[in-house]
């Protein structure tokens with residue numbers, strides 16, 4: 001059975017290394033094969049931009065428009081795709097107009113925001129950068145987890161960016177003002193109340209998603225190849241007592257931030273809040289922290305998490321997510337590669353994969369269409 005949602009057509013214009021590129025495909029997996037620098041990741045990044053956020057490279061808009069041989073940057077760039085859904089095909093696209101304004105279109109009509117696309121498409125990705133996720137800074141794990149949450153609850157990414165914006169305003173106000181004990185600063189009061197509202201939405205979306213994800217991880221289909229993770233989030237408050245309602249969380253945060261204005265002013269940052277969260281991951285099979293696992297084992301844990309999350313998204317939203325797996329062959333032994341392909345079959349999702357070596361995908365046979373990427377051209381199979 002084909003996936004309920006899959007991409008059948010992709011067009012790129014003045015995007016990264018591509019002046020123009022086209023892929024027409026069916027519901028099977030897509031493999032992009034080619035030498036280093038050929039343009040494989042650029043294609044996956046283009047698709048990832050059709051979701052709220054900055055895409056898989058977290059790039060700024062000024063970096064994604066094509067830069068020509070003379071170093072001139074194209075004014076407008078565009079990504080368009082056709083998504084096949086149970087209710088028929090949907091055309092979605094994003095890009096900048098000649099005036100340099102970012103626009104998102106759904107079936108030829110301007111969307112109010114990128115968020116609207118989430119009604120049709122959900123994306124999950126893995127990139128080589130994420131190989132060091134468990135050993136790297138907590139901010140990377142938090143962003144990774146927030147992206148998983150946003151794939152389930154699209155408004156989550158908006159709550160996170162609104163919270164961060166309000167927090168920057170608080171930090172700026174603190175730097176500009178004299179803070180005295182018990183000061184009743186209306187501006188700060190208002191901003192902290194706003195931050196607390198966003199913080200509560202973020203906190204409960206994370207807690208809810210983590211619970212669901214853990215139960216899907218526990219039902220892992222291939223424990224041998226992709227060991228299950230035990231997931232937890234660091235406590236929000238130092239006493240470890242977690243709030244059980246939005247109202248109590250908001251009240252505690254507001255009180256904490258008001259009492260700690262002088263301390264936060266001295267630190268030039270807000271020292272407590274959902275922006276400090278870390279995702280703790282343990283390899284359940286071995287009962288050791290993910291950071292202490294081998295590079296290949298860490299990759300296997302990460303793949304296990306993404307596969308479990310894909311099953312969760314499919315179950316809860318009824319939208320089969322599309323997976324973007326960049327350089328997926330790296331660090332996987334042949335057995336794990338086969339297990340991955342079997343898990344993708346079981347998931348019934350379209351998966352876009354890239355690699356420098358076609359051999360790694362040979363066993364996919366007619367389950368995949370292999371596109372050769374050469375000198376920024378995409379050659380159909």
Ligand SMILES: Nc1ncnc2c1ncn2[C@@H]1O[C@H](COP(=O)(O)OP(=O)(O)OP(=O)(O)O)[C@@H](O)[C@H]1O
Pocket residue numbers: 015016017018034035036037038039040041042043063064065066067068356
């Ligand atoms: N804005 C841009 N304009 C033009 N070219 C760009 C732009 N941004 C990146 N490139 C170029 O795109 C090329 C292809 O990059 P990409 O990351 O897609 O390669 P890749 O095939 O994934 O390679 P690798 O196997 O090394 O990961 C690179 O040579 C890069 O310099």
Ligand SMILES: [Mg+2]
Pocket residue numbers: 040041042326
């Ligand atoms: Mg690449």
